[in-house]
Amino acid sequence: MKACGIDLGTTYSAISWFDGENDRVNTIELVNNADGLPSIRSVVYYPQNEPPVVGDTAWNAARQHPERVVVGIKRSMGDPNYTFALDGTNYTPQQVSSEILKVLVQEAEANLGESVSDVVITVPAYFGDNECAATREAGVLAGLNVLSLMAEPHAAALAYVVEKAAAIDDQDLLVYDLGGGTFDITLIHATALTARVTGEDGEKELPSLRMTTITKEGNSGLGGLDWDKALADLIREKVEEEHGVDVMADPKDEAFLLDSCEKAKRHLSRVASVHVVADMAGHSVEVSRMDFEERTEGLLFQTECLIEQVLKDAVPLFQDRARNEGELSSEEIDKIDIDYVKGKVGVMLTGGSSKMPMVKNMLERVTGKKPIQYGNPDLLVTKGAAYFAYIESLSTPSATDASGQTDDDGKSTAGTTSRSGPIIQIIDTTPVSIGVEALRSDGAGGRKSVYSEVIRKNSQYGKWFQKEFQKSENNATEITIEIYKGDGESDRLEDCTKLTDFTITGLPPGGKEGEAIRVELICENGILRGKALDVTSGLSADVECKRPFE
Ligand code: ADP
Ligand code: MG
DSSP: OEEEEEEEOSSEEEEEEEETTTTEEEEOOOSSOSTTOSOEEOEEEOOTTSOOEESHHHHHHHHHOGGGEEEOGGGGTTOTTOOEEETTEEEOHHHHHHHHHHHHHHHHHHHHTSOEEEEEEEEOTTOOHHHHHHHHHHHHHTTOEEEEEEEHHHHHHHHHHHHTTSOOSEEEEEEEEEOSSOEEEEEEEEEEEEEEEEETTEEEEEEEEEEEEEEEEEETTOSHHHHHHHHHHHHHHHHHHHHOOOTTSSTHHHHHHHHHHHHHHHHHTTSSEEEEEOSTTOOEEEEEHHHHHHHHHHHHHHHHHHHHHHHHHHHHHHHHHHHHHTOSOHHHHHTOOHHHHHHHEEEEEESGGGGSHHHHHHHHHHHSSOOBOOSOTTTHHHHHHHHHHHHHHSEEEEEEETTSOBOOOOOOOBTTBOOOOSSSEEEOBOSSEEEEEEEEEOSSSSEEEEEEEEEOTTOBTTOOEEEEEEOSSTTOSOEEEEEEEEOSSOOOGGGSEEEEEEEEOOOOTTOOTTOEEEEEEEEETTEEEEEEEETTTOOEEEEEEEOTTO
């Protein structure tokens, strides 16, 4: 029985397994795929009175029976209000996704000649508890044992280590993932570990990683499909100009045109110009890569802005790190800026749309260095997941870091990755700033309520953060702490979202204004917990808030 890694994508999905005898990842060649790629379209077609069909056949069926076809179900994962209603049945996102998983696993089993049940499924770094739970459930509905979920950028980083056989030691990786319908940019700190595992062929050492998400951003409505649409507009204009025909006069032609455009776009990643047939009547035009790039510049720029944001957000975290390492003077630490961060990061490309040359060129311009090239960017996520699945499925005694220290506490697990063993550690960070309401002088003799940050955005999960406040009046009998989610920039309470509150009660009389109240907050496994202590009386209270980031 083999453990497999599954990239359950918005537009395409793929499955791989790690060959422990030859130390390499193999991606299953899926039949019924597009253009000979080892991935299938994440599209499900429910024919009447027949079992569901997944992949290109389903995609093609959308022309005839659009009401029977589900496209992009990943966008609805975890949405309790979504159902796909057909023939008197209401399908949940988990049920629809499970059909994709089933097909992937069937293909893997046919290819491997053995059964597959243990899997690691990847999820976007921004997936919250609901989306993760739905993804796990999809796995269970497909009859699988989900060993773990894994964040997509972590999987891509891990694939790098596997394919390059631990060429990294200690590195910051900027993972640029442009897929079919989504864009994600994640800055990860990766430290090389060596995993000692016992496989079928005895004990051996394998490269492994400790990964910490430093910062992340994304746009769940931006992807290759937008490039297809922009190209379709361009072609429509050109045909009108050259042939005087509107190829979209009939809305049915839109699907045809978009399909031709997706193919043309793929070709344009390799050649400088392509011939595109725009409609059933055979009207066609020539498009150059330059035309295409000019037309889609604005889309690419949206990703560039998010890259800048992620790098900017990372500046204080790089400063913290430098302080801890103690090698730079405080003046040098103050000088750490976005350019310093750019100088430190390695850039990695994943997602099918990152194959467009314009992506590579932009990244080179923005970061001043060439993206790391290895393997097929479409398949890195599934490959990393396969490797994780392989290691998770073995008995794993411990991991050793580069300095030879054993690191076997297996402690760090949080956020989108709901479990991690001692070998591959994944440490996640808080996606927002968390703080409490506090009073501050308004500069005119009065006081105003403001947001006071306790946990900075992108702080490590599983760690307590503490801040001291002062009582605002004498003889208070109780003190209420209000917890807010902030945007990390503004201290106006109106710009923040209240999460919960809790109260220290029964304070003895005689308390004085200015006495200390210590507030402590921690984010752990998707839960926010808070403690407050009246330092003078020793009385305290605590609170728990589930799913603070939704
Ligand atoms: P997702 O993770 O969103 O499911 P992928 O990472 O597989 O999807 O990316 C799919 C997108 O990549 C599609 O929009 C597809 O058109 C695009 N794509 C795939 N190969 C190429 C290529 N060679 N050049 C440009 N775009 C490509
Ligand atoms: Mg993807």
